[in-house]
Amino acid sequence: MSYREERRADAAAEAEQNRKAAEVRAAQAREDRRLELETKLKAKEIAAEQKRKDAEAKAELARKESEARRRQELADKKARAQEKERQKAARRAKLGKVTRWLNANPVTAFVGFVMVCSIVPAVISQVGALSDAGVFVLLAALLSAMLEGTAWALTFMGKQAEDAGRPAGKYRVATWVTAFLAAAVNYWHWSEALPEQTWVAVVFAASSLIAIYLWDMKTHGSHGKTKEDRRREKARRQHLADRRKHHKDIASEADRLLSALPFESISDEEAFATAWQIKKGTQPGLSAEIFAQVTDARVQLGAAFELGEHVRPELVRAGMLANLYNPLPGRLAEGIPTLGPSLPIPALQRPSEGATALAGIGAYSSEGASEKAREKASESASGNAGGNAGGSGPRGRSDEELEALLPKALKVAAELVAEGNQISGASLSKRLGIRRDDARRLRDRVIAERKLKLVDGDGDAVAVGA
Structure with a gap:
């Protein structure tokens, strides 16, 4: 083969190689393009999936937050309802307590009402009386409150002493003296102010006495021994008298026991039973x-x-x-x-x-x-x-x-x-x-x-x- 033919053959071979290389590069470029496209598509799919998951998570979070808000609102509503019910129950209990007290103590309620209606006009009347006499209004109010307050302080002190078992007579006497003094001030003022209408002076004088009278009747007139208590007390005294009459020696022995033993160490009945045992040798009533x-x-x-x-x-x-x-x-x-x-x-x-x-x-x-x-x-x-x-x-x-x-x-x-x-x-x-x-x-x-x-x-x- 000649040199030219070899050169042409080499050139053809080189051209073939270049063509193949170009095809390879083109194929490689297509593959790279395909891979790049696949990568982009994969990335887009991943991004889309992530976006979908993020959306789902966001929606789930929003649903949970909404559910939590709904539960909180229900709980708050229930708590408010319970608080309202508790307040209603407390009001009903307070009202029921007041109602029960009124039902159990109607006398005290009405006595308190009348006392307020009696004391307020009495104090105002005394303030007017002292003011007309030239006393400063504030000083007149203090003196009037002192007069009425003294009467009521003495009243409650007497009640406390009586409940404790101490003598309360001096408190009752002082209360009525103070009340009559206040009534005298009211009567003097209104008899001077309305000389032709004496009944007005009597009414205002009575306003200082009515409250004290009602309270005294409540604390003393509504308490004491009933008819049955008095009957039992009379029967007890008669029983003791008959016992001393029929069993003189045993009653004397019981008296000696009571005087010999410490004070209140035994009762009268125990002393008599013991004396009967000493004298008769058996329980009371037998011999x-x-x-x-x-x-x-x-x-x-x-x-x-x-x-x-x-x-x-x-x-x-x-x-x-x-x-x-x-x-x-x-x-x-x-x-x-x-x-x-x-x-x-x-x-x-x-x-x-x-x-x-x-x-x-x-x-x-x-x-x-x-x-x-x-x-x-x-x-x-x-x-x-x-x-x-x-x-x-x-x-x-x-x-x-x-x-x-x-x-x-x-x-x-x-x-x-x-x-x-x-x-x-x-x-x-x-x-x-x-x-x-x-x-x-x-x-x-x-x-x-x-x-x-x-x-x-x-x-x-x-x-x-x-």
Whole structure:
């Protein structure tokens, strides 16, 4: 190949290379342009997204602020409503308090109203009276206020002293003296000013007295003892007089106790009760004589139940209802203190646990009467032959013979009581070996003897009763 051809080939190759390089640069430029456009678009998208987010955040913030303002406004409105309601409630409570006070103290309210209507004209009238006499107006006002104020100061001082229990007479006297002095000033002024109309002077003079009169009536006339209090006080004085009349020795003992003990350490009633205990040995109203009478009556009642020959159990139970007529105050279950509790109704079906039952008498139980009924029925069925079966003694013992058997019968009776059995004719007949007729007669003597010992209350009686 020639030189020119090589040069043309080189030039063509160079031109081709330049063309390719230009294409590469053009492609690179397009790519750069594309990338630049993409970058700008991306930046715009990012900016748009950020702008959208910012707008959303701003809108959310505005919504939250609006919601917060709305809640605050609602809270403020509610607080204002609550404050208004509280103020209304406070006004209603204050009004209700005033209303309740007026309902509870209508006299005080009307007395206060009349007092104001009385005092104000009185003070003005006195100011006018002193002014007409040539006294400076301000000085006249002070003197008038001093006069009326003195009357009311004395009034309230008297009320305070009376409430404290101190004498209030001097305050009341000073109050009325001051009030009449003020009334005299008013009367003098208006009688001089209106000599032909004396009633005006009387009205203004009364204005200085009406308020004091109403207050005095309120504080003294509306207080004091009621009719019931006076009746009770009269009954109390009569009671004390009867007590000193009927119980002179005990009242004297109570007076000695009161004078011996420190002042007001015990009351009059406590002193009298203590004196009664000293003199009588029991609570006021009772005595040894009363207990003796009640005890004797009960023993006699028991003897009537025990010694009756034709007593059925239902009659015994009915007779026990006599215990309801206890001469001493108290419930049915309390009974007489020295004799133990009275039997309640259900206890009538059980053996008695009273003093006579412990002594083996059985006066308060239906078993004794039942035993006697069974004994009599047995004797009626067996006849005279059965009467001799239980005993070996002679027929119809005399009183002297029964009296000789009494110590032995008492010993047997004590054994029966110790065994928890009742003293009956059958038991004595069996253990002493005598006829049942004689045993019944001997049983009656044993019962009478044991009752006498029970009433005497000596050591032997306690042993027998045990």
